[in-house]
Each structure stands twice: as structure tokens, then as C-alpha cells.
Amino acid sequence: MNFKKALEERTEYANSVINKYLLKEEGYQKKVIEAVNYSILAGGKRLRPILMKETFDIFNGKGEVVEPFMAAIEMIHTYSLVHDDLPAMDNDKYRRGKKTTWLVYGEDMGILAGDALLNLSVETALKAFDIDFENKNLSKALKILLNKSGIYGMLGGQVLDVELTGKKIDNKQLDFIFRLKTAAMIESSMMIGAVLAGADDNTVSQIEKIGNKVGVAFQIRDDILDVTGDEIELGKPVKSDEKNNKSTYVTLYGIEQSQKDVDRLSSEAIDIMKSLNIEDEFLTSLILKLVGRNK
Amino acid sequence: MNFKKALEERTEYANSVINKYLLKEEGYQKKVIEAVNYSILAGGKRLRPILMKETFDIFNGKGEVVEPFMAAIEMIHTYSLVHDDLPAMDNDKYRRGKKTTWLVYGEDMGILAGDALLNLSVETALKAFDIDFENKNLSKALKILLNKSGIYGMLGGQVLDVELTGKKIDNKQLDFIFRLKTAAMIESSMMIGAVLAGADDNTVSQIEKIGNKVGVAFQIRDDILDVTGDEIELGKPVKSDEKNNKSTYVTLYGIEQSQKDVDRLSSEAIDIMKSLNIEDEFLTSLILKLVGRNK
Numbered sequence: 238m239n240f241k242k243a244l245e246e247r248t249e250y251a252n253s254v255i256n257k258y259l260l261k262e263e264g265y266q267k268k269v270i271e272a273v274n275y276s277i278l279a280g281g282k283r284l285r286p287i288l289m290k291e292t293f294d295i296f297n298g299k300g301e302v303v304e305p306f307m308a309a310i311e312m313i314h315t316y317s318l319v320h321d322d323l324p325a326m327d328n329d330k331y332r333r334g335k336k337t338t339w340l341v342y343g344e345d346m347g348i349l350a351g352d353a354l355l356n357l358s359v360e361t362a363l364k365a366f367d368i369d370f371e372n373k374n375l376s377k378a379l380k381i382l383l384n385k386s387g388i389y390g391m392l393g394g395q396v397l398d399v400e401l402t403g404k405k406i407d408n409k410q411l412d413f414i415f416r417l418k419t420a421a422m423i424e425s426s427m428m429i430g431a432v433l434a435g436a437d438d439n440t441v442s443q444i445e446k447i448g449n450k451v452g453v454a455f456q457i458r459d460d461i462l463d464v465t466g467d468e469i470e471l472g473k474p475v476k477s478d479e480k481n482n483k484s485t486y487v488t489l490y491g492i493e494q495s496q497k498d499v500d501r502l503s504s505e506a507i508d509i510m511k512s513l514n515i516e517d518e519f520l521t522s523l524i525l526k527l528v529g530r531n532k
Numbered sequence: 533m534n535f536k537k538a539l540e541e542r543t544e545y546a547n548s549v550i551n552k553y554l555l556k557e558e559g560y561q562k563k564v565i566e567a568v569n570y571s572i573l574a575g576g577k578r579l580r581p582i583l584m585k586e587t588f589d590i591f592n593g594k595g596e597v598v599e600p601f602m603a604a605i606e607m608i609h610t611y612s613l614v615h616d617d618l619p620a621m622d623n624d625k626y627r628r629g630k631k632t633t634w635l636v637y638g639e640d641m642g643i644l645a646g647d648a649l650l651n652l653s654v655e656t657a658l659k660a661f662d663i664d665f666e667n668k669n670l671s672k673a674l675k676i677l678l679n680k681s682g683i684y685g686m687l688g689g690q691v692l693d694v695e696l697t698g699k700k701i702d703n704k705q706l707d708f709i710f711r712l713k714t715a716a717m718i719e720s721s722m723m724i725g726a727v728l729a730g731a732d733d734n735t736v737s738q739i740e741k742i743g744n745k746v747g748v749a750f751q752i753r754d755d756i757l758d759v760t761g762d763e764i765e766l767g768k769p770v771k772s773d774e775k776n777n778k779s780t781y782v783t784l785y786g787i788e789q790s791q792k793d794v795d796r797l798s799s800e801a802i803d804i805m806k807s808l809n810i811e812d813e814f815l816t817s818l819i820l821k822l823v824g825r826n827k
Contacts, residue, residue, distance in 0.1 A: 346694070396648075
């Protein structure tokens, strides 16, 4: 398999799905729709929809019922970035080399565009009922989507992260932030793919574990790159954690242990795949790629 | 009927339903849960859940399937207030005589608490599937909930309101803001009650019209009270529109015409009820009360 080509194809497909659910920039709400579209189209790897679709395919999911959820999870991810960047939060002016939403549209519109994205994500996911009304798994998938993005998921991790900014944090707190802020949405992506394809509860809970390990490994890798990475290659400032006096996995455990944990977690994720008899070269390669491993 | 007593009973019931779906203030997310609970428990008339339940009862809705939606719509209403009050928006420090959420918990937590409330509202509404999984109307009710709160509902109205602050606005723009910012959530409350009780599409669309007229009349009445009302009785500052140099219904049409329109719209709402053979003394009294009419 040519991984690069396979990834490109999947990214293109994810983008086409997302585009399908974007709104037309017209009417009295034009400005917020522009801000929403700007935020989504500012780029991004589309990792979550790609993971969702791949997992859906692994479990032989059929039809287009996964598509509204692919768009929805990217919208939730985007809303979280738009709100994170706000002056009252991280006060970031650039993301992926582009001006952040609030910097272009104003702080008030930045708040409203984030709200609009979260609302729109659920509206979009609900369109799955138009595609397959009888599908009993839709409400289950919706519950996962909202649970993993809310207080007991992504948002809960963000809350602790904000609260502890500038403070010394311990390994339990860091683990909590990683599990919720980053891993929850990776878990969600893969679990929803599996649920929509009709996987049973036990399998879905194994998939959740894979998502968790990949998500945490990915976040540790992000902390490592903040120390060792190249600003241009990464497309974002490095050493930002140090500048912000932020406790990270690297400051708590050191680079060597951090790298070991990345390797261990990603290997464990792949081992669970094997135990489920999942043979998916693309997913395996993607996981390794995400955590910076060559094999 | 003793309207005051009937309203008290319904308010108490709405509060008990809302309380059932609040989260325990514990764990690493404790602070945001506190902020969420503070925001919801800071008061409010519970108008939207009361309207929802009354409409549900009018159409002979049975069981508790309406309860998660009652809590959900109050959470959405609350999230919109929490975000509206933010420094980057209306910069309000007090609401209903209490400190606003961001003033108590900080601006960052104000943003996150609003996000948490919107997310939680959908999580809560989804619990209706645990109560009545086979109910085919749940996805329809969810669609109304999210559509009426989103870009083509409440949020869209808020966007135009924010954009036009300090500017002269025309009657079309004001109508748009009233219809979306206020009326959409009143429509939603009543429509969801009807849908969950199994009312047909045609009836639901008549109910939408009632909600629209009541919502717009209610908002015009609010503009009138801002000019003529008493600060202590209202529990909020008066003449704020004038101070903010804000175009309102009253500045556009004058007090006399505004009052006429309130009377006309509320009468039209009651006429539609009659045409549907709805005899509900409480709802009729509530509508009149909302718009400041004695009969």
C-alpha cells in the first residue's frame, strides 16, 4: 500500500463530505456562516472523520449513514479550536499559519461562530435519520458524540487545562487532561464508526481503548515536538509550552520516558487491533505516523 | 382556575425536572459543573419548559418522555444568556439581581460553561431514548430543538443583533431579530411538546405560528417595559436600550403602535388555539400574562 496516496484519497473524501454539509453564505446570518466556513476550511488533517470512516469500513459498514457524523465530529473539533483561541482563553492569533477566527471576525463573532459550530454539528449528525431512519444505532452514536465532547469528555479536559494554566500539575491531572481533552474525541471518532457499522458493545469498548491509547500517545508526541520540533515543518510555534511555563508530559517525565510511552501506547493499540482480528494496513500505518514512528 | 397557583405548580414541576438532570459538583471538572449549575439555578421563569409541558398535555402526551426535552430547552436558553453576558458580548455584570456567570467564575469559565450547557442540553435530550426507545418522534423533536437554537434560529437572531448594535436598523432587520432571537425558542418549546405527544405535521405548524406570535409579542412587550417599566419590579435595569442607543420596536413604531401590535399578535395566537379546538385556560392566561394583558 502507498500510504501517502491512501491518506490523500481519504482526506479528499473527508473534505468532500464536510463540504456537503457546509451552509451557504447568505441571508442576515451571512457573517456567522462565513466565520463558520472560514474556521472549518482553514485546514486541518481531518484525522477524526478519517478515523471514523476507516473504522466504519473495518466493520463492514454500508451506505452513507456515517457521513453526517464525519462532518459533525470535525465541526465539534473546529468549535473547540475556535473557542480555545479566544482572547479570554489561549489568546492565539494564528493557527496553521492563518489568522484565527476571532482575529478575522471579532471576538463576539468568534464566540458565536464556535456556538454555531457546536449547534450545527448536532444538526448535521441528525441528518443521519434522513438517510437511515430505521437504524437503531443512530441514537447510540449521537450519545457517544455528545458524551465524548462534553463535560465528561473533551470539554472537561479543557476545563482542567485552563484552570491549571501556569500552575504546577501532577501526573494524575495531566493524565486526566490527555485522556479527556485529546483522546476522548479520537475514541469517539472510532467508536461511532464501529457503532454505525453495527459492532457489538464489547467490540466498541475495545475500539474505545484503541482510541484512548492512540489519543494519549498523539498528545505526548505533541508535547515532545514542542521541544524538539521545527516551527516551519509543524506550522505552529514551538517551545510554546516552555514560554507559557506549562507543565507537559516532557517536563514531568523527560523526553526519553515520553518517547518510550509513545511507543508502548501505540504498540498496545495495534495489539488490540490484532486481538480483534482487524487487519487494516492503512489504520496501522496511520497510527504509527501519528506518533512519529516509521514502523 | 387560580392562575397564580397553577403557574406556581407548573414552575415547581419544571424546576424538579431540571434538577433531576443537573450534574454532581465533583471530579476534576467540578468548577465548570458549579458554573453550569449556578447559571441554571440563578433563577428564571422556566417559561420554555412550562410551555412545552402544557402543549404536550394539550395533545394528550403520556409518560415522561417530555422531561429530558424540558430540561434541555432550559439549558439552551441558559447557555445563550451566559454567552450573551460575556464581556466581548453585552458585558453584563448582573442578571436577575445576581452576578453573571463570567463575573463569578471568570471569563474563560464563562465561555466553557456556556459550551458545556449547550453540549449537556443535547446529552440530556438524548436521554429520552432511554425512556421511550421506540418513539419515532424523538429524532423529529431533536431536529426542532437544534434547528430553532442554531443559525436559522436563536443564534442567527443573536448574530444580527450583535452586528447591528449601535447602528440604525430597519423594520425588516428588527423583525428578523425578534423572530429568531426570541420567538424561535418559544416556537421550539411548543412544537416539541406537540411532536412528542404525536401531533400531526399540520397541527405542529399551527403550533409554530402560535409560538411565533407569542414570542414576538413578548419581545415587543419587553421593549415597551424597557421604556415604561420599574427597575425593581422587573429585576433588571430599565432604559438600557436608550442608554445603549439601541433601535427597538418602540423607537421604530412608538409606544402606542407597539402596544397595539402586542394586543393583536397575542389575540391572533389565541385565535389559532381556538381554530385547533384547544381549550386550555392556563395557556390562554399565560399568553395574556406574558404580554401584560389582563384579559
